[in-house]
Amino acid sequence: MFKIQTLNNISPLGLERLPRGSYEVASEIGSPDAVLVRSADMHKLEIPASVKAIGRAGAGTNNIPVAAMSQRGVPVFNAPGANANAVKELVLAGLLMAARNIPQALDFVKKLDGDDHALHKQVEDGKKKFVGFELPGRTLGVIGLGAIGVKLANTAVELGMEVFGYDPAMTVQNAWKLDSRVKQALSVDDLVAKSQFISVHVPLLEATRGLINAERLKLMKKQGVILNFARAEIVDDRAVVEALAAGTLHAYVCDFPSNALKGNPRVLATPHLGASTGEAEDNCAVMVAEQIREFLEVGNVRNSVNFPEAVMPLLPGKTRLTVVNANVPNMVGQITTALAKHNLNIADLLNKSRGDIAYTLVDIDSAVGEAVVAEIAAIQGVLKLRVIAAR
Numbered sequence: 420m421f422k423i424q425t426l427n428n429i430s431p432l433g434l435e436r437l438p439r440g441s442y443e444v445a446s447e448i449g450s451p452d453a454v455l456v457r458s459a460d461m462h463k464l465e466i467p468a469s470v471k472a473i474g475r476a477g478a479g480t481n482n483i484p485v486a487a488m489s490q491r492g493v494p495v496f497n498a499p500g501a502n503a504n505a506v507k508e509l510v511l512a513g514l515l516m517a518a519r520n521i522p523q524a525l526d527f528v529k530k531l532d533g534d535d536h537a538l539h540k541q542v543e544d545g546k547k548k549f550v551g552f553e554l555p556g557r558t559l560g561v562i563g564l565g566a567i568g569v570k571l572a573n574t575a576v577e578l579g580m581e582v583f584g585y586d587p588a589m590t591v592q593n594a595w596k597l598d599s600r601v602k603q604a605l606s607v608d609d610l611v612a613k614s615q616f617i618s619v620h621v622p623l624l625e626a627t628r629g630l631i632n633a634e635r636l637k638l639m640k641k642q643g644v645i646l647n648f649a650r651a652e653i654v655d656d657r658a659v660v661e662a663l664a665a666g667t668l669h670a671y672v673c674d675f676p677s678n679a680l681k682g683n684p685r686v687l688a689t690p691h692l693g694a695s696t697g698e699a700e701d702n703c704a705v706m707v708a709e710q711i712r713e714f715l716e717v718g719n720v721r722n723s724v725n726f727p728e729a730v731m732p733l734l735p736g737k738t739r740l741t742v743v744n745a746n747v748p749n750m751v752g753q754i755t756t757a758l759a760k761h762n763l764n765i766a767d768l769l770n771k772s773r774g775d776i777a778y779t780l781v782d783i784d785s786a787v788g789e790a791v792v793a794e795i796a797a798i799q800g801v802l803k804l805r806v807i808a809a810r
């Protein structure tokens with residue numbers, strides 16, 4: 420029986436992928452084999468030694484101590500692209516709300532007073548305060564052309580916008596999906612200087628903290644709009660508030676309210692709603708539950724943010740060893756030597772690496788005894804070892 424601890428509400432559709440005959444799933448559970456999480460901050464939590472994997476039902480993993488988990492040989496999985504459409508749609512809503520002053524106009528309507536005749540007069544007199552602008556011909560800069568950035572850039576092109584994109588590490592897969600009308604910016608500064616709307620879609624990393632700061636805001640076209648549905652820390656709130664007060668920035672649209680932003684009429688803030696659609700919650704939960712299940716049952720790794728992709732079919736009758744080890748020379752040699760010493764025949768072997776981590780799957784024709792397992796576990800550099808019994 421595998422034990423799964425949930426730290427947030429995870430869609431039941433995802434949890435159904437963990438059959439109750441072999442999985443116990445609960446928010447409070449002793450010695451969990453894996454943890455499923457959304458936005459709960461795991462940095463200050465003591466993560467039990469029993470945890471073999473962490474699954475993030477979403478994209479960003481900045482709430483998980485990924486580096487510490489790598490050192491423990493624990494993979495962290497996420498659900499790339501599973502909530503991208505939900506975020507794209509909310510960004511588009513934000514873009515349109517800012518362009519047409521919709522929140523201010525709705526607020527004006529709420530405060531109307533008097534009989535219908537009086538209301539009509541106030542409407543016709545007042546509407547001139549909310550004159551907006553249309554999107555065709557306007558420039559949008561998208562920083563980060565991943566799952567969300569590519570979808571947004573393509574839709575904005577279809578809406579008639581001139582779109583610039585910047586992403587120094589774009590994947591080939593995303594490059595294939597990007598509309599050829601999206602123009603390449605040469606740097607963040609280049610993109611900022613060219614764009615009236617700027618939308619950030621990068622993970623929170625040291626390199627992206629404060630990416631939009633006072634200096635960059637000065638480079639922007641006048642009356643620009645910043646959209647931040649990535650993470651709060653990527654945009655400097657104080658610099659934004661100053662630019663709004665100076666009238667250089669028209670609006671800041673974000674998913675991350677803060678005290679510095681609260682009450683500012685030019686800030687449109689939603690409460691971290693980017694991925695809050697039934698569809699996105701289901702997609703993320705299903706994807707990550709399936710990945711966790713495959714890892715626990717077969718040792719395969721799909722969509723991990725710290726482990727290499729490692730997928731090898733496990734044939735009936737074979738015992739599988741999964742070994743997480745430091746990415747240094749002669750690890751596979753030492754593992755296979757130990758197996759040979761114990762007269763064990765290797766049916767199949769896969770060794771993949773990513774950064775400092777290497778991951779080896781070894782399928783063996785027979786059962787594996789405790790002595791050889793202990794011998795492999797004792798090899799210097801081995802971080803974690805599991806035996807998956809033959810079925």
Ligand SMILES: NC(=O)c1ccc[n+]([C@@H]2O[C@H](COP(=O)([O-])OP(=O)(O)OC[C@H]3O[C@@H](n4cnc5c(N)ncnc54)[C@H](O)[C@@H]3O)[C@@H](O)[C@H]2O)c1
Binds near residue numbers: 503
């Ligand atoms: N508001 C929400 O509810 C919500 C929902 C989903 C994702 N997010 C946030 O959005 C982020 C992006 O999500 P995604 O699904 O598009 O992720 P993704 O991994 O598909 O794309 C991120 C892209 O950013 C690029 N990148 C990294 N550093 C960069 C830099 N310095 N400059 C330019 N590009 C850089 C990467 O190369 C990658 O292509 C997530 O990490 C998460 O923090 C928020």
Ligand SMILES: O=C(O)CC[C@@H](O)C(=O)O
Binds near residue numbers: 457478479502693695
């Ligand atoms: O789980 C959520 O609601 C937010 C998820 C989002 O921030 C993400 O990074 O995928």
